[in-house]
Every structure is written in C-alpha cells, then in structure tokens.
Amino acid sequence: MPGRNKDFYLGKTYDLETKALQEQQVFYDPDDLTTHAVITGMTGSGKTGLGVIMLEEAALQGIPAIVIDPKGDLTNLLLHFPDLLPEDFQPWVDQDAARREGISVEEAAEKAATLWKNGLASSGLGKPDLEALRDAVEYAVYTPGSDAGLPVSILASFSAPDIPWEGNREILRERISSTVTALLGLIGMRNIDPVQSKEHILLSNIFEEAWKAGKDLDLATLITHVQSPPFDKLGVFSLDQFYPQKDRFSLAMQLNNFLAAPSFHTWLEGQPLDIGQILWSPSGKPRHSVFYLAHLDDQERMFFVTLLYTAIESWMRTQKGSSSLRVMVYFDEIHGYLPPVSNPPSKTIILRLLKQARAFGVGLVLATQNPVDVDYKGLSNAGTWMIGRLQTDQDKARLLDGLEGAAPGVDRRSFDRMISLLGKRVFLLHNVHDSRPNIFHTRWAMNYLPGPLTRTQIPAVNALVKATERAAERPAAGVLSSTSEESPAGLGRDVAPVLPGSVPTFYYPDNRGISDAQQEVGSQIKGDIPRPQYFYRPELVGQARAVYLARKYNISEEVTFTVRIDKMQRRGLVRWENYTVQPLDLRMLEDRPLPDATFDTLENLSIVDARLLKDLENDFIDWIYRTQTLKLRLNEALGVVAEPGDSEETFRRKCENAMQEKLQAEVDALTKKHASQLKTLEDKLSREESRLDNYKSQLGHRRLEEAGKLAETVLGLARGRSRSVSSSLTKRRMTSQAKANVEKSELEIKNITRDIERIKSEQKDELAKVEQKWAETLEKVVVEPVSAYKKDIYVDRFALLWLPYYAFIKGEERVIVPAFRWGS
Known part of the structure; x- marks a missing residue:
C-alpha cells in the first residue's frame, strides 16, 4: 500500500523524450491542495481518471469531499469491487460496446475484471487497497431536483445562518447576493447586476431584514414579502416609487409559478443542504458526496451550484482556521461557471472561495477541458496545476498565462514544449510548493470507470454502497425507506420489484384529474370519498414504426404499432393482435415514479427478464413483418393511388x-x-x-x-x-x-x-x-x-411500463381506478 502515510499516490514518472514509463512513484502532499488545483486536458487525455485517483487518495486519508458532477462521470467513485469478480462488473459494463465488439455482456464483464486486476497490479495495488477504499468513507450520489438518487432540500439555503449578523455583515451580504442572483437566474433572469436590478435589490433587502432578526425564510414567505415587504423605503425613495406594487406582483407571480410547478417539489425534499451533515456521518465518519447534475437544465444547474458553494462558504466561516487539508471540493467540469467574460451567479462565489478557502483547510479542485473558457483570475489563484494533452494552441496560451499569474518567473518556453509532448494519461504536475515540475503517468484507478452513468442507474449505484439505507436512517424530509415491503395500508409495496438492470423501465404520467376519478367511484364508496393513494400496476409496452415503400407508385408511409400486455397467456406465446392500442407519445414517459406511491407485483408478468424480453421484442417485429400490411387502394385505369391518410x-x-x-x-x-x-x-x-x-x-x-x-x-x-x-x-x-x-x-x-x-x-x-x-x-x-421489409421496422420502445392508479381506501372498502388517460 504505497504512500499511505499521508501523501497522495498519483502514478509514476514518465520520460517525455523516450515516451517511457519509469518506476519512480509520484506523490502529492494533500496539504498543498489548500492553495487549490486545476486539472485540465482534452477529451481522452485521462483528466477524469486523474480526478478519480485524487478523490480515492483523499478517501484513503479520511478527507471528506464534495463532488460536483455535471456529466455523470464521477458516479464511478462508488464502483469499487475488492474481489474483482466479473459478476461485480457485469451490471455496469457498456452493453453497446460489447455488442460492437461482438462479445456477450458476460464476456465483457470478465474482460473488464481482468483488465482492472492487471492494471491495479501494474500500479502496485491490490485487494487490501480496494477494501481500505471501500471502508474509509461513506459514499452517496445526490440528485437535486430529482429523487432518482438521494434528493436534496434547498430550503436550508434560505434559513438564517448560524453566524451572527453583527461582525459578519460583509460575508452574509455576499451570501445573500449569490443566493438572490441564483434564484433570479432560475426564473429566467440572467446577467443580473446586483446594483442596478430592482428585483435583486428588493429580494436582497427582504433576506437581510429576515436574517438580521435571525428569522428563516422559505419561498412562500419570500413571495408574500415581495408583495408586502417588511419595510416602507428603499434608499431615499418610498417602496412604491422605487418598485411599484404592480411590478412587485409580477415578480411574485414568476416566483409563485416556479413554486407551484410539480417538478419543483423534489427541490424541497431530502437531505438539507447542511454541509456538516454532507461531509460527516453522525458518528464522525467522513463522506464523499457526489452531486449528480446531468438531469438538470442549465438554469437549474447554475442555481444549485451557486447555492452549494454558498452553503460551503457559510459552513466554512463557522470553522477554525487550518493549514492542513480538511475538505476537498471537486468540480468535474467548470466550463460555464467561471467564464472569462460574463458573470453568472456562480462566478463571484467561486472566485471568493479560491481566495479565502485556503485559510480554512478547504481545497478546491477545478477540472476543465478548455482553459480558454475559464477566467484568468480563477486560474491564477491555483497553486497546483495538473496539465494533460490540450486541444488548441489558444488553450495552451491561456493556461500559460494562468501559470505565470500563479507563479511569476516560470519558464514559459520550457512549459510550452513539455505540454506539446504530453500523451494520454500523461500529465505535467506544477506545484508552487515544489521547485520544479514533474511529468507523470497516472496510476490505475481503483474504482471501475465505465463512463457516465444515467439517471436510471443512480438508484442501483446508491444501493451498491447502501447509501439509500443510511439516508433512510436520517430524519430528512421526503426520503422514503427502501426496506419497507408492505405499505401502511397493505396495498402493494413501497418500492418497485427488483428487475435486471438491462430491462428498461418507465412510468406513465398521472394525467387524469382526481376529481374525475372521484366522480367515477362516488357510487361505490359510501359517505365521504377519501383522498386516493397512488398505486402502480405493471404492463409490457411495445411501440414500433414500420415504413412501407411502394416505389412503383412513389408511396412511402410510416405506420406506428403499439401493444400493451397486462398478463401473459402462456410463456413465450403472444397474440399481438389482441393487445394493439392507440399509439403513445413516448415523450410523456417518465423515468421515476410519483412520490409515496406503492407497487403491484410482477406476478402476471413473471417472464420479465432481459433475454426473454428481447425474444418478445423480436417476435413483435416478426408479427408486424408477417401480418401487418399496408392496404394500398389504387385505380390503375385512372392512374390514381390513395395517399397515406386519404379517406x-x-x-x-x-x-x-x-x-x-x-x-x-x-x-x-x-x-x-x-x-x-x-x-x-x-x-x-x-x-x-x-x-x-x-x-x-x-x-x-x-x-x-x-x-x-x-x-x-x-x-x-x-x-x-x-x-x-x-x-x-x-x-x-x-x-x-x-x-x-x-x-x-x-x-x-x-x-x-x-x-x-x-x-x-x-x-x-x-x-x-x-x-x-x-x-x-x-x-x-x-x-x-404492401409489406414492410424487416430492416424498415424500428422499435422505439419495448419495456416494462408502470401505470398509475388511484386507490381509494376507506376501511375495508377499496376502489382502484386509472389515474391516467392513455395516449392523451
């Protein structure tokens, strides 16, 4: 276990001239990270792998970390398999890549396991290191704005800070400014000037008025205060002169629309944005918390990143100073959050942390593909540079400018030449705390690196490290226990039945109003009708498009075939014509269930496994090919052919x-x-x-x-x-x-x-x-x-679909009716 006393083991030295890997190991003092670090390199340079290695080393040293993951690459931090068994790798291998290579998933898993075993051995690592990594910290993937992973509640961001107003005015006003800018950005207001924007000034004063008095805010209270602020003047002008009531109402409506949107509710559930809880467990064990943002749009990402950094700064101000690395904050792709020209909400807070966090032992690591997209002041605040292969001369020039700003007197020509010679997984390490730069080849990552994980894979990866179970132990709003089997009402289960990872699963939206359903059950339940629960039932759903070509008549028509199967008649035998339904707009389907829903069993669809599902899909295609023809009406004497859709x-x-x-x-x-x-x-x-x-x-x-x-x-x-x-x-x-x-x-x-x-x-x-x-x-x-060729039949969806129902339960009475309207 090399370098386990303190230093980070990054890899081995590398000779640029001979392009040869050498045996001397390269170590990095984690305390040097308090002056922050920049990792840069183009796609394929090994930048993400180096970031994973640094986070692995931090974990082995017991250093907690917050990881901002815009693309999903850093979810790989949870994929450590000490036994290096193929079956551990199998759920995570790229099935498409295996298919392209002409091998099975099982063979791909065995290949990955062998590759990792040999790679780790080449770096002097083995099972003891993997076990130490697994046990060193707690891991979890958070998904703000979604319950695919552990949800995050942003309400704590509006709560009064723990530090007093007096003596900390400047710090707290900076936090208010960042929070308000992020909030306005979320409702579509960009490039806000805190000094010129009436919206920003009004909201900032509302926050300040509450926080001075030690009062918490939430969005509902904030909206109320926008309409009726707790003050009469702003500056020397009366409130209505500065910001007329009609205009304030318009701002309140914008905020209320956002609050009223069903999708916003997931922003209010789950783990509070409490940095202390995110960094350490109640028993004091360090945590590595990955904030997965790939599912959010640009405005939502900016909003959350700003709030997260603001929360880190607020927590940091309550800590004692430290010259040792206490916490690592890793941002996997800083592009757009610290730009050289514009001023998004995140820029001010990140620059402020780059200047001040080192005094508190908080080390920021910023990764980017293109240094030209990062503000020069940000680059020049970094004391450690890990430079991989770059894409353009412009990127190299910007990087060298930042290096000169951070360490005046560097040999620009020498660095220019070294950077030009870098290859894959080869980095130039420049540390202002060392006298000369190092060229090194990264060691093998202990975590399996299959690439970005999708949102649908997040529950499984959290389950892998038991993050969901730990979250259930915490009294956090909106987080449901995944271990509960029967719901309190005894209707179904609180979690969906476990399926193979390769079986695609979707959820139909609840697009039928409750009042409509209540009218339907009114005659079946005596007295008052209770509020319903959501209950999901499973079906197999297939949808394919067949393109019919009649070149003789210059006709090309696309026909969609959709089937829904709620019960299999006999294993492997389906009369598809009995299950055809109206085509479905696939954009309606969702990848997560409604909150607090319960689930039926898969008893009627007991055949659901990946292989049989594929057989059924092929049979569905064959049925279209064999039996479904385009009836082409024509009058040859007149030379007339019915066009698609002609009555x-x-x-x-x-x-x-x-x-x-x-x-x-x-x-x-x-x-x-x-x-x-x-x-x-x-x-x-x-x-x-x-x-x-x-x-x-x-x-x-x-x-x-x-x-x-x-x-x-x-x-x-x-x-x-x-x-x-x-x-x-x-x-x-x-x-x-x-x-x-x-x-x-x-x-x-x-x-x-x-x-x-x-x-x-x-x-x-x-x-x-x-x-x-x-x-x-x-x-x-x-x-x-006219029949379609098999090659012209395209399957758009063949998956397990959970359909929502309203379950009205009153004593012994139970009435279940659909909570959906098909195809609408």
Missing part, C-alpha cells in the same frame, strides 16, 4: 377528378375531329346557299326577259316580222337553264344538310360511348397489400 371520400374524389380529366381529353379529341368535318360541310353549305340565291336571281331575271320577248314577238308577227320568233325561243331556253340550276342547287343543299345531321348524330353516339367507358372506370378500384 374513402377523398380517394373517390381524386378518382372522379382523374376520370373527368381523361374524359374531357377524349371528348375534346372527338369534338375536334367532328368539328373539322362539320366546318367543311358548313362552309360548303354556305357557298351552295349563296350560289342558290344567285341562281334564283338569274331565274327571275330570265323570266322577265322571256315575258318581254314574247310580247315583242307577238307584236312582230302581227307586223309581219319572222326574225323575232327565233329570239323569243332563245330567251326561253335561257330561262329553262336557270330553273335547272336552281333545282340542282337546292338538291345539293339538301344533301349537304343531311350529311351535317348524320355527323352530328355520329358525334352524339361516340360521346355517349366515351362517357360510359370512363364512368365504368370509377369502379375499377383494387386493394394491393
């Missing part, structure tokens, strides 16, 4: 429109053909009618001439002129010819008119046939089934 009426209308278009096109063609023929005949008719008119005119004229010539002939004969008889006969012949022309023309006109009528009749008959033909195509609709 019968819509499809019929599309067919009618297509039929009308095709009918009109053929009608137009026929009309055009007949129109040409008719025009020819009508033009011929017009010419013949003109000719007839001319012939009739000529006939009339000839008849007049003939009559005149006859009279002249008769007179001539009477006078004895024989030549006049011949001329009269000529006129007669001309009249006869004219009459013949008229008769011929009239006959031609009759023939042309008959042809016109014939063509019109033919046109009418052909149009009727065309209309009949296209009308008949409307009925030529067929349904063509």
Whole structure:
C-alpha cells in the first residue's frame, strides 16, 4: 500500500523524450491542495481518471469531499469491487460496446475484471487497497431536483445562518447576493447586476431584514414579502416609487409559478443542504458526496451550484482556521461557471472561495477541458496545476498565462514544449510548493470507470454502497425507506420489484384529474370519498414504426404499432393482435415514479427478464413483418393511388377528378375531329346557299326577259316580222337553264344538310360511348397489400411500463381506478 502515510499516490514518472514509463512513484502532499488545483486536458487525455485517483487518495486519508458532477462521470467513485469478480462488473459494463465488439455482456464483464486486476497490479495495488477504499468513507450520489438518487432540500439555503449578523455583515451580504442572483437566474433572469436590478435589490433587502432578526425564510414567505415587504423605503425613495406594487406582483407571480410547478417539489425534499451533515456521518465518519447534475437544465444547474458553494462558504466561516487539508471540493467540469467574460451567479462565489478557502483547510479542485473558457483570475489563484494533452494552441496560451499569474518567473518556453509532448494519461504536475515540475503517468484507478452513468442507474449505484439505507436512517424530509415491503395500508409495496438492470423501465404520467376519478367511484364508496393513494400496476409496452415503400407508385408511409400486455397467456406465446392500442407519445414517459406511491407485483408478468424480453421484442417485429400490411387502394385505369391518410371520400374524389380529366381529353379529341368535318360541310353549305340565291336571281331575271320577248314577238308577227320568233325561243331556253340550276342547287343543299345531321348524330353516339367507358372506370378500384421489409421496422420502445392508479381506501372498502388517460 504505497504512500499511505499521508501523501497522495498519483502514478509514476514518465520520460517525455523516450515516451517511457519509469518506476519512480509520484506523490502529492494533500496539504498543498489548500492553495487549490486545476486539472485540465482534452477529451481522452485521462483528466477524469486523474480526478478519480485524487478523490480515492483523499478517501484513503479520511478527507471528506464534495463532488460536483455535471456529466455523470464521477458516479464511478462508488464502483469499487475488492474481489474483482466479473459478476461485480457485469451490471455496469457498456452493453453497446460489447455488442460492437461482438462479445456477450458476460464476456465483457470478465474482460473488464481482468483488465482492472492487471492494471491495479501494474500500479502496485491490490485487494487490501480496494477494501481500505471501500471502508474509509461513506459514499452517496445526490440528485437535486430529482429523487432518482438521494434528493436534496434547498430550503436550508434560505434559513438564517448560524453566524451572527453583527461582525459578519460583509460575508452574509455576499451570501445573500449569490443566493438572490441564483434564484433570479432560475426564473429566467440572467446577467443580473446586483446594483442596478430592482428585483435583486428588493429580494436582497427582504433576506437581510429576515436574517438580521435571525428569522428563516422559505419561498412562500419570500413571495408574500415581495408583495408586502417588511419595510416602507428603499434608499431615499418610498417602496412604491422605487418598485411599484404592480411590478412587485409580477415578480411574485414568476416566483409563485416556479413554486407551484410539480417538478419543483423534489427541490424541497431530502437531505438539507447542511454541509456538516454532507461531509460527516453522525458518528464522525467522513463522506464523499457526489452531486449528480446531468438531469438538470442549465438554469437549474447554475442555481444549485451557486447555492452549494454558498452553503460551503457559510459552513466554512463557522470553522477554525487550518493549514492542513480538511475538505476537498471537486468540480468535474467548470466550463460555464467561471467564464472569462460574463458573470453568472456562480462566478463571484467561486472566485471568493479560491481566495479565502485556503485559510480554512478547504481545497478546491477545478477540472476543465478548455482553459480558454475559464477566467484568468480563477486560474491564477491555483497553486497546483495538473496539465494533460490540450486541444488548441489558444488553450495552451491561456493556461500559460494562468501559470505565470500563479507563479511569476516560470519558464514559459520550457512549459510550452513539455505540454506539446504530453500523451494520454500523461500529465505535467506544477506545484508552487515544489521547485520544479514533474511529468507523470497516472496510476490505475481503483474504482471501475465505465463512463457516465444515467439517471436510471443512480438508484442501483446508491444501493451498491447502501447509501439509500443510511439516508433512510436520517430524519430528512421526503426520503422514503427502501426496506419497507408492505405499505401502511397493505396495498402493494413501497418500492418497485427488483428487475435486471438491462430491462428498461418507465412510468406513465398521472394525467387524469382526481376529481374525475372521484366522480367515477362516488357510487361505490359510501359517505365521504377519501383522498386516493397512488398505486402502480405493471404492463409490457411495445411501440414500433414500420415504413412501407411502394416505389412503383412513389408511396412511402410510416405506420406506428403499439401493444400493451397486462398478463401473459402462456410463456413465450403472444397474440399481438389482441393487445394493439392507440399509439403513445413516448415523450410523456417518465423515468421515476410519483412520490409515496406503492407497487403491484410482477406476478402476471413473471417472464420479465432481459433475454426473454428481447425474444418478445423480436417476435413483435416478426408479427408486424408477417401480418401487418399496408392496404394500398389504387385505380390503375385512372392512374390514381390513395395517399397515406386519404379517406374513402377523398380517394373517390381524386378518382372522379382523374376520370373527368381523361374524359374531357377524349371528348375534346372527338369534338375536334367532328368539328373539322362539320366546318367543311358548313362552309360548303354556305357557298351552295349563296350560289342558290344567285341562281334564283338569274331565274327571275330570265323570266322577265322571256315575258318581254314574247310580247315583242307577238307584236312582230302581227307586223309581219319572222326574225323575232327565233329570239323569243332563245330567251326561253335561257330561262329553262336557270330553273335547272336552281333545282340542282337546292338538291345539293339538301344533301349537304343531311350529311351535317348524320355527323352530328355520329358525334352524339361516340360521346355517349366515351362517357360510359370512363364512368365504368370509377369502379375499377383494387386493394394491393404492401409489406414492410424487416430492416424498415424500428422499435422505439419495448419495456416494462408502470401505470398509475388511484386507490381509494376507506376501511375495508377499496376502489382502484386509472389515474391516467392513455395516449392523451
């Protein structure tokens, strides 16, 4: 057990030129941490591993620690397995990584166990070290704003401090300023200037008025004081001049909306933000408390980090001074909390602690991937630098600026060169308490490091170190005992039945109002209806999307299939068609149950284990592939295919429109053909009618001439002129010819008119046939089934789902009704 007297064992020296690991061990005096430390390195440099090692060493020295874990990496601090058995590693191995490697989870666990055993041996560590680490401190993962881990109550942050107002005004006003800035940030007010912001000034004065009198505040009281402050003036102005009542009401509403939100209730339950309790057990055993923040949004993280550092500072002020490391505060990724330009609520308090905490034996460790994102003043306050491989020259330049600020006179060129040569798990250690820097390769971490854990894994990791049981022993609001089996009312269990870690589990929201449920049970319970309890029942829920492709018709349709199974008919056999339900918006599902709920057994779903669940999922996919087809309605004659979502009426209308278009096109063609023929005949008719008119005119004229010539002939004969008889006969012949022309023309006109009528009749008959033909195509609709390829079936969820019910219990009467509406 090297270096267990006092110093932290970090690793072994490393030659940058030859890139060779040497045998000389590297130690670090923990008391040097009172001047704080910065760990920096890009992704993959081993920065997180080094942080874990430092926290392991602190634990072995009995030094308590507060760990701020924005991403979930530091939850690995609870994964120490002294026996190095594969089955210990198995629940935590990355199943996706194992699948990519083509090995089973069991093989991956055995591989991890062997890797850790060999790695620890290479660093001179073994089972005694792991057992010492396990027993040295108590571990727990806290999840502020969630009950996935141990919840945290922030109410203590508004309580009057233990130190008196008089003599500590400056310190307490700084705490008030940080608390108010964090609170305003939580309701969406950013970049608050404490001197210019009316909201900040008002809330700060309310806090000061209460704390001066030694009175605690809570949010409800704070909201009341916003509307009716306990003072009449702010500065030289009256309260209403400085901050009109209407505007104060608006601020009160913003705070009240936040307080009224159901999600805020978890901020008021659990372990009070009492740093003394967080650092030591009632028996005095040190604690390493990990504050997991991955589930929070940016505003909520900023709010909690500010309150936590403020609480650390307040606790620190009640302690005696110390030159030895008393407490370690580790922040795994400081990016965004100590930026170089803006001033978020966390920045002021962190800078203040960097300057003042060393006098109280509190060592801050700040880890970051990008030094360029950290304020120069923060970097220059650190006495220890552990520098890994960096991503950009800009990061290196910022780091060197910080080094020069912390230790003027450093050889910038020499450091620049060394930093450029660093590799994975190789760090440059610069300590202002030592004369020269060290290059070292980190030792093997004693904790298993599978990477960030998810919120759903937090209960299991806390159970691993019995943190939940210890929390249940403390009188902390909102923390339920996990050892209770039957609820006080005897309805179900207080905790959900244990499932394999690989079985996904979700909770349906309670989206049905209590009043609606009370009306339903009104006729079943005599007298007053009691307030219901929440009771969960389990079901298997599967939801998959099948994409149907009919490329011939340019159709792509996605269909969602959802099934709910509350009871298995027979092991491994499911008639999926009997369990289909309305699709579900998966975003509704939650990853934790309602508080104070009880749970039914898994008796009806006794088959639930990871392997069988996967078999069922595959069978669900196969059922969709084999039996579920897309019914494609089409009319090939018209070239119409029903689009996804088309109703019968819509499809019929599309067919009618297509039929009308095709009918009109053929009608137009026929009309055009007949129109040409008719025009020819009508033009011929017009010419013949003109000719007839001319012939009739000529006939009339000839008849007049003939009559005149006859009279002249008769007179001539009477006078004895024989030549006049011949001329009269000529006129007669001309009249006869004219009459013949008229008769011929009239006959031609009759023939042309008959042809016109014939063509019109033919046109009418052909149009009727065309209309009949296209009308008949409307009925030529067929349904063509289209199947989805297996590769186009995507399972979105196949999991155990707990559905909430209202349990109305009155004496021996019990009525259970759903507390949910499916799909809404």
